[in-house]
Amino acid sequence: MNNDTNFKRYLKLDLLPTPWCPGCGNGIVLKTICQAFDELDLPKNGTVVVSGIGCAGRSAGFFDLDSVHTAHGRAIPVAEGIKYANDALNVVVVSGDGDLIGIGGNHLFQAIRRNTNITVICYANEIYAMTGGQVSPITPHNTKTLTTPNGNPDRPADIQFLFKSNNCFFARTTAYHLNHMRKCIVEALKFKGFSFVEARTMCIVNYGRRLGYKNSNEMLLHYKEFYKINDYAEALAENEIGIIKSAPRSSDGFPSA
Amino acid sequence: MTKQLFQGNQAITMAAEVAGLKFFAGYPITPASEIIHELVNKKHIKVLQMEDEIASINAIIGASLAGLKAMTATSGPGFSLMQESIGLAHMMEVPLVIVNVQRVGPSTGMPTLPAQGDVIQCIHGSHGDYFPIVFYPNSVSELYKYTIMAFNAAEESLSPVILLSDGFISHLYETIIPDRNFDIKNRTRPPLGAGNRHFTGLSHEDSVPKTSDVDNYRRLITRLHEKQQLTAQRYNYYEYLECSKDTDTLLISYGALSRIAYYFKNDFALYRPIRLFPIVEEIKIIASRYKRILIMEMNTGQYAHEIERILHREVEFIPILGGCIDLNEIKQKLYEQRY
Ligand SMILES: Cc1ncc(C[n+]2csc(CCOP(=O)(O)OP(=O)(O)O)c2C)c(N)n1
Ligand code: SF4
Numbered sequence: 001m002n003n004d005t006n007f008k009r010y011l012k013l014d015l016l017p018t019p020w021c022p023g024c025g026n027g028i029v030l031k032t033i034c035q036a037f038d039e040l041d042l043p044k045n046g047t048v049v050v051s052g053i054g055c056a057g058r059s060a061g062f063f064d065l066d067s068v069h070t071a072h073g074r075a076i077p078v079a080e081g082i083k084y085a086n087d088a089l090n091v092v093v094v095s096g097d098g099d100l101i102g103i104g105g106n107h108l109f110q111a112i113r114r115n116t117n118i119t120v121i122c123y124a125n126e127i128y129a130m131t132g133g134q135v136s137p138i139t140p141h142n143t144k145t146l147t148t149p150n151g152n153p154d155r156p157a158d159i160q161f162l163f164k165s166n167n168c169f170f171a172r173t174t175a176y177h178l179n180h181m182r183k184c185i186v187e188a189l190k191f192k193g194f195s196f197v198e199a200r201t202m203c204i205v206n207y208g209r210r211l212g213y214k215n216s217n218e219m220l221l222h223y224k225e226f227y228k229i230n231d232y233a234e235a236l237a238e239n240e241i242g243i244i245k246s247a248p249r250s251s252d253g254f255p256s257a
Numbered sequence: 258m259t260k261q262l263f264q265g266n267q268a269i270t271m272a273a274e275v276a277g278l279k280f281f282a283g284y285p286i287t288p289a290s291e292i293i294h295e296l297v298n299k300k301h302i303k304v305l306q307m308e309d310e311i312a313s314i315n316a317i318i319g320a321s322l323a324g325l326k327a328m329t330a331t332s333g334p335g336f337s338l339m340q341e342s343i344g345l346a347h348m349m350e351v352p353l354v355i356v357n358v359q360r361v362g363p364s365t366g367m368p369t370l371p372a373q374g375d376v377i378q379c380i381h382g383s384h385g386d387y388f389p390i391v392f393y394p395n396s397v398s399e400l401y402k403y404t405i406m407a408f409n410a411a412e413e414s415l416s417p418v419i420l421l422s423d424g425f426i427s428h429l430y431e432t433i434i435p436d437r438n439f440d441i442k443n444r445t446r447p448p449l450g451a452g453n454r455h456f457t458g459l460s461h462e463d464s465v466p467k468t469s470d471v472d473n474y475r476r477l478i479t480r481l482h483e484k485q486q487l488t489a490q491r492y493n494y495y496e497y498l499e500c501s502k503d504t505d506t507l508l509i510s511y512g513a514l515s516r517i518a519y520y521f522k523n524d525f526a527l528y529r530p531i532r533l534f535p536i537v538e539e540i541k542i543i544a545s546r547y548k549r550i551l552i553m554e555m556n557t558g559q560y561a562h563e564i565e566r567i568l569h570r571e572v573e574f575i576p577i578l579g580g581c582i583d584l585n586e587i588k589q590k591l592y593e594q595r596y
Pocket of ligand 2 (some may be wrong): 019021024055129243
């Protein structure tokens with residue numbers, strides 16, 4: 001599988017290199033998304049990628065598909081507009097944790113409520129990377145960032161429970177667990193309804209390096225040691241990655257009299 | 258076709274349907290809500306009530322890129338929320354129609370009363386330089402006609418076109434003939450899912466972001482500006498009424514307030530821009546015939562400054578604030594100004 005280069009057909013190879021720093025994890029996520037596309041043989045005509053703003057958001061422009069690079073936080077409503085306009089399209093959102101869970105958080109919450117049939121891949125680097133390294137909604141408690149010099153006073157958002165509320169798809173994975181990440185993305189793409197993959201990935205330059213990691217490989221090793229795979233669990237513990245189990249859909253609304 | 262009685266907001270929805278509207282996303286707000294109420298009952302139009310106006314504008318951007326003619330409708334507070342993505346739509350060249358039924362601001366102001374306080378926001382509300390086409394009708398039949406013009410101009414310019422209204426004309430009932438014989442402009446660009454284009458708010462050239470190429474940015478903005486000017490020339494709408502008496506004064510007004518200006522047509526020449534922006538060039542020639550230019554508007558001089566700028570001369574200004582259009586008050590102000 002590792003020699004398989006078929007996934008490259010989903011990329012604009014002539015635009016490489018990406019603007020990302022050496023050691024950045026975004027390339028791993030981008031590649032794995034393309035591998036998942038390839039595994040499902042997603043038609044290039046008929047698939048649209050949408051992103052918000054940030055380092056992760058820049059990945060949209062590298063897909064050899066129609067793509068839309070929206071305003072900061074607004075990828076989900078643009079993607080929903082596309083999907084509701086043409087249900088035949090596969091619509092995939094790729095963006096950062098600040099973009100999707102921070103500034104775009106309400107749209108995420110509402111898309112879960114609407115259960116729009118799109119897939120969101122979150123490049124979850126736990127930081128606002130593009131702007132230099134400020135605290136994000138999923139930065140761990142007590143972590144030092146540019147805007148939390150004494151450590152993050154808040155606890156990180158654990159958004160898996162939002163998805164449970166409407167029986168949507170949620171998976172957490174990391175850039176170390178490549179096969180797992182690919183499986184999560186494939187299952188998310190196959191899911192009929194709103195699906196979200198939180199892919200933990202390394203920002204070495206504006207995050208890891210300040211936390212004492214010498215290089216991004218050390219960050220990968222942290223993922224390896226810290227996270228355990230627990231697929232189809234009811235819920236994921238802080239140190240677990242996996243796909244959460246879907247419950248049967250509860251009856252829709254009030255019965256009419 | 259026979260005359261029928263319609264509300265202003267209702268006329269907008271009927272015209273939008275004729276113009277080919279297929280997708281609407283919006284958020285409730287007075288005095289624009291009747292538009293979504295009407296549209297949900299139309300069979301071939303997808304209507305979404307979104308979580309806010311930011312989601313609304315972004316959903317119609319997506320739908321428009323996916324190939325459907327798309328519209329949203331709001332009032333000042335929602336129009337403020339949409340501003341960032343209006344800039345995005347200009348940069349990505351997305352045809353849209355945005356209806357702003359103005360009410361008294363700033364902030365929540367006086368929600369049920371009409372105003373004209375969002376005139377400058379139409380052209381400078383988003384950051385950076387962009388060149389929107391803005392129409393502002395003054396009757397129910399004109400709301401009908403210029404909704405169709407707004408859709409056509411959006412398709413021709415590949416840009417978001419603003420249709421201004423106000424709480425007065427949008428809530429007015431008048432008899433109109435809902436004519437369906439308009440030349441309708443169709444989409445020229447293939448919908449999403451047909452290629453490998455990249456639509457981005459970053460400065461770009463042929464689908465490739467160019468984040469620090471100064472010359473490319475200058476070319477891009479010049480091209481967008483010229484495109485807007487060229488399209489606007491095909492929508493040169495204004496009303497000019499010469500005075501039966503000899504007068505040295507041209508009275509300028511638009512939208513709801515211009516309806517009361519007709520009362521003074523025997524004392525002043527009247528000018529009413531319908532395409533508010535880009536400013537109709539003819540105003541220069543018309544204004545040159547008059548010694549005095551008098552502008553009244555329901556704000557503190559937003560269009561007056563624009564007119565001064567384009568005419569390179571001073572104009573007299575009468576603000577009519579607070580959502581109240583009272584003939585006696587206006588009479589007094591107009592004639593007071595004279596002496
Ligand atoms: C409305 C708005 N506010 C702020 C910014 C500046 N900004 C650009 S990217 C970004 C954060 C990105 O963080 P994240 O979404 O986590 O993506 P990352 O860069 O970490 O991949 C911010 C705040 C912006 N572009 N737009
Ligand atoms: S700043 Fe961080 S997230 Fe952005 S490209 Fe560099 S390493 Fe990657």
